[in-house]
Amino acid sequence: MAKQHVTAVINGEETEFLCETQQTMLDVLRDVIGLTGSKEGCASGDCGACSVIVDGRLVCSCLMLGVEAEGKAITTIEGVADGETLHPVQQKFLEHAALQCGFCTPGLIVAAKALLDENPNPTETEARYWLAGNLCRCTGYDKVIRAVMDAAAVMRGEAAR
Numbered sequence: 001m002a003k004q005h006v007t008a009v010i011n012g013e014e015t016e017f018l019c020e021t022q023q024t025m026l027d028v029l030r031d032v033i034g035l036t037g038s039k040e041g042c043a044s045g046d047c048g049a050c051s052v053i054v055d056g057r058l059v060c061s062c063l064m065l066g067v068e069a070e071g072k073a074i075t076t077i078e079g080v081a082d083g084e085t086l087h088p089v090q091q092k093f094l095e096h097a098a099l100q101c102g103f104c105t106p107g108l109i110v111a112a113k114a115l116l117d118e119n120p121n122p123t124e125t126e127a128r129y130w131l132a133g134n135l136c137r138c139t140g141y142d143k144v145i146r147a148v149m150d151a152a153a154v155m156r157g158e159a160a161r
Contacts, residue, residue: 011079
């Protein structure tokens with residue numbers, strides 16, 4: 001089967017790649033482009049480990065085909081920081097020790113960023129609801145929520161709690 005040529009903006013850079021028509025965006029990111037931060041946890045859209053932002057929407061990259069990226073803007077965990085400067089969500093995850101084994105962390109950070117891009121002042125309930133699609137077997141989620149709420153305060157220019 002012939003591979004398809006796709007052009008997308010990935011983490012702010014125009015990127016071209018070839019992929020099979022049935023290849024998932026997660027496989028393209030990891031195996032074709034070499035961005036291995038997004039993880040495959042379930043391959044069915046249930047765990048959130050492969051979360052990316054596509055044209056401003058949170059997407060499980062295991063459920064998206066690589067060919068669907070044509071003309072889209074995609075942000076992966078590798079594109080969240082600004083060079084060496086961590087995004088407030090990343091910084092607060094560190095400060096709150098909101099990670100353990102780290103497998104789910106990229107998806108949680110991308111999902112939290114997507115939440116704060118859409119709603120810079122979420123309630124704790126809204127944050128919990130938004131992140132409900134990201135499963136973690138190591139944490140109790142409380143530190144994750146504290147990190148997200150503090151990052152939101154920092155991004156709004158308020159002092160973090």
